[in-house]
Amino acid sequence: MGSNAEPVISPQRLLHPPQNVSTLVSTVNDRHGLQRRAESPTPPGTPHNELVELTQLLTPRKSPGRVRQICLDIQAHGNEAAEAHSAMKHKLVDVTNQLGNAPAPRKRCHRHARANEAPDDVENPNTLEERVRLAGRHHAIEYGLYLHIDTAQLFATPLNPNFDEDTEFDMEESRIQGQLGDVILALPEDARDISVRKHLWLAKCFDDGLSGMLGSIHTRIRGNGLVNILRNVKFFEPSADPPEISVKLDNFDSSASRFNAFAARIGYQAATGDVDAFYSPLKAEIIYEKYNGTPDVDKVFRGAAPLSIAASILRGPSGPKGLFKGESKLPCANCIQRKYRIKRMMPGLIVNSNVLAIWLFSADTTLVATGDQTNIDYHLLSVTFMWQICEGLRDGADWTKELFRYWDGLLFPNADDSLGELPSANRQAVRVEVEVMDALFKAATASRASPRALSPSHTPPPVPSTSQPRALSPSRTPPTSVINLAARSLRRRPFAAIRSFPVVGSAAVVCGL
Known part of the structure; x- marks a missing residue:
């Protein structure tokens, strides 16, 4: 038999089978790696199971001719399994090459990719x-x-x-x-x-x-x-x-x-x-x-x-x-x-x-x-x-102004341009304190004369008029920005009022958000 042949057992053993058939079974299992492993059982119908079933037919009562036939069947199944294994290896190589040549996966996008429907003259449709x-x-x-x-x-x-x-x-x-x-x-x-x-x-x-x-x-x-x-x-x-x-x-x-x-x-x-x-x-x-x-x-x-x-x-x-x-x-x-x-x-x-x-x-x-x-x-x-609400804003209704003051007071206490037309309570208090502080510093500056000004030969300069602190009551006129905001008919759309709504020709051009 040539060197490339892969007999399961030698011809001498087939012609003169040993008396202990279990030794033959063990030899076949060892040579083909068919030892059953309890820790990882193989599902039915695989080449492994078929070969194991054939080896189990080798019993002491089998005649030498029957033993030879069983051994030939084992060899045939082993050859088929080797061919199948070789084919699978070739297929695995082909699949690996295909995956290597495949394009990189695209970034996950929205379920509806609308940019694909954009006209050709639209710049950066995905961003838009x-x-x-x-x-x-x-x-x-x-x-x-x-x-x-x-x-x-x-x-x-x-x-x-x-x-x-x-x-x-x-x-x-x-x-x-x-x-x-x-x-x-x-x-x-x-x-x-x-x-x-x-x-x-x-x-x-x-x-x-x-x-x-x-x-x-x-x-x-x-x-x-x-x-x-x-x-x-x-x-x-x-x-x-x-x-x-x-x-x-x-x-x-x-x-x-x-x-x-x-x-x-x-x-x-x-x-x-x-x-x-x-x-x-x-x-x-x-x-x-x-x-x-x-x-x-x-x-x-x-x-x-x-x-x-x-x-x-x-x-x-x-x-x-x-x-x-x-x-x-x-x-x-x-x-x-x-x-x-x-x-x-x-x-x-x-x-x-x-x-x-x-x-x-x-x-x-x-x-x-x-x-x-x-x-x-x-x-x-x-x-x-x-x-x-818009009717109330247009008519300057008190209930509407109070409504915006109430909401801004809870959600935006530092809002300085509320549609309620007055700064929030927090801003009012801060402004009063700032005005009091301003008046205090001006009074202190005016009362402190330099040593030269206190000499008899020098008449002290006139004391500049100091502004008195102004109480910010609800009836006080709001800042100019708030007046303009309240006066606009565009209060329906506050962003237009706050960020201007210039008119060019007949079309309204709105500033970006």
């Missing part, structure tokens, strides 16, 4: 896509939760240069123009012109951001932020002692439990003989600072739940902690408040927070424009609340 997504998320925070019309249709609508904000809520067309102004303010500067924003891919990017933020808000206030929100909320209950009751977390287990516990708190009115059941926002206790069954314009939109929701969205799940004790802290993390540089209260944020408060305590399961369980029109609520 991300910035427009962020603009959509920003819109859901400070402007509006829902759009009046389809996003693509709104983006393709030209801005009317003759639009009058005083008539924004008179008809649908003017409401669309007002919201278009909000969207343009939120968009990055290079996406505001209609020649750019009219493209469908850009509208899709904005819509992705807007809907994504609604999902994030849903997760935050119904998820990890719920506990801290509820700690600040108490409902009025005349029969209780004291007449305020806390909210139980167990009531949020299901739609049915929320309806049973809170339907009346969000304005549910049972059906009567002539009227079907409905929800009255005027009687929604959840949006009032204090509610005893009678609507009060001086307490509306000041509820603990809306304020806590705003803090949770702006500052994270721990934002509502200590809010009403002046202990709510801005975290070091890149929270919404830092990300969008929010430094004062805006009408949209107040409106959104009050609408979200009603949704949070409702039986609805998804944050959509119309409740899936209650049929509450949250979009209509947003429009109604915004209309009331």
Whole structure:
């Protein structure tokens, strides 16, 4: 037999088998590595098992001819296994080479890569896509939760240069123009012109951001932020002692439990003989600072739940902690408040927070424009609340000014350009102290004359008139920047008022955010 042959056993052994067949079995197992290993059993049907079964046929009662046949079968199976092993090694090499030539994995991106749909003349479409997504998320925070019309249709609508904000809520067309102004303010500067924003891919990017933020808000206030929100909320209950009751977390287990516990708190009115059941926002206790069954314009939109929701969205799940004790802290993390540089209260944020408060305590399961369980029109609520607040701002109503002072006092105590038209209480106190200090130093400087001035031959110079400290009362005229802010008709969109809204020709050009 040649040197390349791999017989299982020698021909001499096949012709003259030993009397102890177990020795032969052991020899076969040792030569082919077929010793069974209890610690790692091989599944049935493998070459290993087949060879073991053949070796078990070698018993002392087998005739020499039968033993030779079994040995030949063992050799044939061993050769087949060797060929299969060689083929697998070649295949492994091929697969390894293919993997080595494959392109590097791409960076994980959004589920919807809209930049692929951008026209060829758009510079850096991936960057623009991300910035427009962020603009959509920003819109859901400070402007509006829902759009009046389809996003693509709104983006393709030209801005009317003759639009009058005083008539924004008179008809649908003017409401669309007002919201278009909000969207343009939120968009990055290079996406505001209609020649750019009219493209469908850009509208899709904005819509992705807007809907994504609604999902994030849903997760935050119904998820990890719920506990801290509820700690600040108490409902009025005349029969209780004291007449305020806390909210139980167990009531949020299901739609049915929320309806049973809170339907009346969000304005549910049972059906009567002539009227079907409905929800009255005027009687929604959840949006009032204090509610005893009678609507009060001086307490509306000041509820603990809306304020806590705003803090949770702006500052994270721990934002509502200590809010009403002046202990709510801005975290070091890149929270919404830092990300969008929010430094004062805006009408949209107040409106959104009050609408979200009603949704949070409702039986609805998804944050959509119309409740899936209650049929509450949250979009209509947003429009109604915004209309009331904007009318109050335009008319200079005291309740509106006090509303912004109240919100800014809790969430932005250092805001110096509140829409309440007066600096916050903190700023007022600091300014009074600064003016008193200024007067004190001026008086001290005037009273200290040099030795030369005190000599009889020199007449002391006239004492300069010192300014007296001015008390900063609520009736004091606010700073010029605040006057300009309050006087503008663009208070509907505060960023325009704060960062200017110059007009070039007939188109409004808004400064970048």
